[in-house]
Amino acid sequence: MTSPNDTFIRAELVSFARDPGDGDSPEPGSLAHYPDGLLWLKGQHIHAAGRYADLSPSLPYGADVVDYRDKLIMPGFIDTHVHYVQLDIMASYGRQLLDWLNDYTFPEECRFANHAHAEALSNAFLDEMLRAGTTTAQVFGSSHPGSVNAFFSACQKRQLRMLAGKVLMDRNAPEGLLDGAAGIADSERLIEDWHGQGRLGYSVTPRFAPTSTQIQMDAAGALLRNDPSLWLQTHLAENSGELDWVAELFPGSQDYLAVYEAAGLVGPRSTFAHGIHLDHGMRKRLAERGANIAFCPSSNLFLGSGLFDREAAKETGMAFTYASDIGAGTDLSGFGTLKSAYQVGQLRGQPLTAWQGFYGLTHGNAKALSLEHHIGQLASSYEADFVVIDPQATSLLSRRIQHCTTLGERLFALMMLADDRAIYETWAGGQCQHRRDG
Template sequence: MTIQVFRGEILSVARDPALDPEAALHHADGLLVVEDGIIVDRGDHADLAERYAGVPVERIEGLIVPGFIDAHVHYPQMDRIAAHGEQLLDWLERHIFPAEAAFADPGHAHAVAGPFLDELLRHGTTSALVFATVHAHSVDALFEAALARNMRIHAGKVLMDLGPPDLCDTAQAAREESEALIRAWRGRGRLGYAVTPRFALTSSDEQLAVAGDLLARHPDVLLHTHLSENVRECAEVAARFPEASDYLDAYDRFGLVGARSVFAHGIHLSDRECARLAETGAGIAVCPSSNLFLGSGFFDFARAGAHGVRLGLGSDIGAGTSFSVLHTSGLAYQAGLAGGYRLDPFRALWLATAGGAELLHVGDKVGALAIGQEADFVVLDSGATSLLARRTAGAPLAERLFALQVLGDDRAVSRTYVMGRRAWDRDSARFEFFGGA
């Protein structure tokens, strides 16, 4: 039994502040007590100090917040970040499909998976829902690297039988390889599986039906795909599925819209689609960085909120231009403001932590620094740059938090902890890995 005590300023937002204005829990001088990787106590130092008087205390300089949750990111696209000149469908053809074809080589997949996860940790992300490629061994490579780092990662083999010839599988291969991966990785460490059709245009009706069947057969897996990202994409989906009411209905007909469904983007949704998402418990990973980079549009926070749609945040590397979920939350503010919605900084933090955890169905395990949760947390440094230091000097908490979201990036993450163990230290530029079971 190992007990660790961390002392510092602690902030978490366990519930949506739009629904509960008292959702933020802040200790200006707090203690976070961890036993074998699990949080066993938390509170003001003045209230808890005597209880843990005999335990060594690690003093934390900075703001302790839950580890960030990236609800939509592509690890095979890391090396095509900042690829110039195209909107979504042409960008895929020109930049992304060739990059993903290289993952036919298992050695290449292993060479990318580790550095990708290190980038997540360096930016304060401890949990993520990740796209791999159509190659089953791309999932193996990612899961092996995640296991070594004891990270909470969900991923799955991409289903894509209508894609380019060098990235095509079949409906049968989709079923067999997905089932094999679920058997191989279920219950190992902190890993989770996600059935992952790329999007409606790259899977046949037969393969979409296979995806629905896999989801029905395995109540512990997620559904992870794209929805309503780009105007041209939406038009092509409408032409491909003329009998569907809308883009979401094209998935719904195959049993792919439910409480475990995570759809990336959702920019051009109708009220009917938002109502259906809320009715089923499905949610949206909002990806403002990639939406801006590809010229796709701005997410409508007000419409989603009016219907009660579940939300999280995604970096969407490599169309997204930063691994930082902290910075992504600042971009979400800007995207919301374009539509007249002012995203509160505490709600932005909730989206980046507990909201994303709920979307991935791990809200009981991470996201709020609550007693009984795994001790994944990040230390934010509001003096990381001279500009941040000037902007936050003497500022109240909400103003400091907003400045960190708008001006912060990996430089503002001084440390990342996974299950109470320091996984990244900015000042020493060192990663430390403590693998899971």
């Protein structure tokens, strides 16, 4: 007999077990592709994923199989760097980074002193992320601890796997955003309340070096040393003006990265957003410590910050991930992030294949965040976070798909032409949490 915890979905399945390489075809053993597949869920986890013909004889008597054979299922998309508190300033006229912070970001984040506003934006943000097929993200709150309480509370109600943290900033910002000596104490309380609760994790979050004193960054480093299961998120080398400012504020440091190194903030669970203006030595040091750079292509293009060098990262073994960086980013959709990443790559003479793109958005991002044993694959025992993609979602996408003869061509068409309309359903924790209207 069928258990009420069992769900059976028949569809095309695509998942990556490891890096597919840079070739036109994925390396052997890296791709799991079942044109006629079965995804078998038990509660919050995947019980089995494979060929329908192989698994169907094991189905319980009377099993109700959802027939999505005209659709494609992939692991849920993962976003390694995003500011939920900036949702409402997306598409604000794009100036350079430091002007954009002062004109838009800081005034907007002051609103999160109001808990009701934080609750409303938390839910609006999660609605939009799930609509776009994103099931896990590493998220910046504001400097107000209530912004993180509201966000984690909203995530917990939906049983999402999310990382987040309260922004630390004790200088060079409006008075209403400075946290002073209370910043670390607030972070400690948030860690105690939320880190490891359900599927939630805490990321220690100094905004970036210019807005934290050395004392605050040293204290942030102490939090990481006291609990190695914590994550770290901040910004690094996004804009040339930012680099000049850091050099003025920290004249004794070898370079921008050394500021974070001195505080003990660079490790295997550290994500540094952007990393555009790095030299070879900085990339090597990041690689040696196991840290990753969050590549935020639409944001980098929008603010004119520069073009991320994927090949230089690979040459030094530096890990990098894919991220939206809302609100400077222009698209919440993972499809949009990959489209912008492809365009950046073309300008640098570094083509991005669909294999690399979708691996990065799923298993690759999970691995960089030390979550690869929980999410990022359609495989037995993994958490049931996945997206149901409709390749016929728009007339243009449908026309292009009809002319594709290989899986690689179809994935590339999705990477370039799909948007949130192509997300038919988003599942997280074994529950359908978004279904497209119509």
